[in-house]
Amino acid sequence: MSLYALCSILFSIGLYCLLVKKNLVKKIIGLGIAEYAVNLFFILLGYRQNGEAPIVDTYAAAGQYFVDPLPQALILTSIVIGLGVTAVMVAISVRIYEKYRTFDINEIRRLKG
Amino acid sequence: MKQEKGMTLIVKRITKVTVSLIFLFGVYIVLHGHLTPGGGFAGGVIIALSFIHLVLAFGKEAALKRITDTVISVSESVGGLLFWGIALLGLVFAGTYFLNFLPKGEPFTLFSSGTIVLCNIAIFLKVGAGLFAIFLALALFRITDDKQEGRNGL
């Protein structure tokens, strides 16, 4: 139970960093931390005490004691999609820097257009 | 003052050895995706990292001489179409969409498990080419102060 609480503390650190900081790159870093916390939470849900990694070893080992393979398959998809989202965010912020010469969102809001 | 392209001499010598090793390791992880941990996604990212290693050590032109623009976009499209084509062949041959219809041989050998090996190869082509294209677009984008055009897209 305390492992779940630590995971939600990590998520709230990322959320706080996304809300409060004024630098665009710091906001991207905060979103990345929140994403790590969500992936960790799903894998914590599927862990079985004294379980093995879900790879079948020998022929007649059908009764081995495995951890749950379904959350691992879903989070594999999520990790690769997180990379794509980070790439698009970095492309947009490179364009914003090229036009306004700053990453500060207060300056950008003042120099609109 | 002559501008040296890429990095120093030590990095260039070591890169000539390690690029082929990284490429071979990525191909191994993709082909054994149904026997050991790994699969198409991790192998595709490793292949893209080997090409990025080449670009970082030697400069852009040396890497673009080997892999041209059309090769990258064609291989990404071929990967996507191949994955979708395997799904449609399942519909044509055996009645259900995405059915695993090829014969499953002996387990724990390289060519068991039906269509899983072909799907891994299709995903590896798509992910590797796509991520390398993202890196090239970000690295060639030039913040211009003088009148100089950046790269015109791939």
Added chain:
Amino acid sequence: MIIVLMIAGAIVAMELEDLLSSIIALGAVGIGLTLEFLLLRAPDLAITQLVVEILSLIILIRATVGAKVPQEKIKARVGYFAFAVLFVVVFLVFSYRALGALPEFGAPIMKIGAQYIRDALTRTGAANIVSAVILDFRAYDTLGEATVLFTSVIGVLAILRKAGRKQ
């Protein structure tokens, strides 16, 4: 515990002024996550998380090349700051009440997972159960993921098409 080290790394990544140092601290949090995946018996995910972490660090460092860091003026209005703290505290209270309803750590319910474990070797012939799940039992999700990656590649190439000029 590794999660405590990750929390410390996240706080360091948030508070540093220099952009390059905070990106390196984010890399440390990612490698801590890789070690945690290995301890939770998920080797597929550990390999994928490590290489994706390296690639996203390369892309993030590219964004900060030659950028000057603005001064972090803390003279934002106090109401703005207090609203953010209130939001986070409300989230923590509700999550604490919701996490009490989960099954306890180490004993999952596994209604569908047990069926996948039983049928993977005989019906698909693959020894890696996670590969059998993402490419045979749930192949639609992999098709959706390939579409999302393709869309993000097209998006990046469309945004960075032609370099502008300084006004």
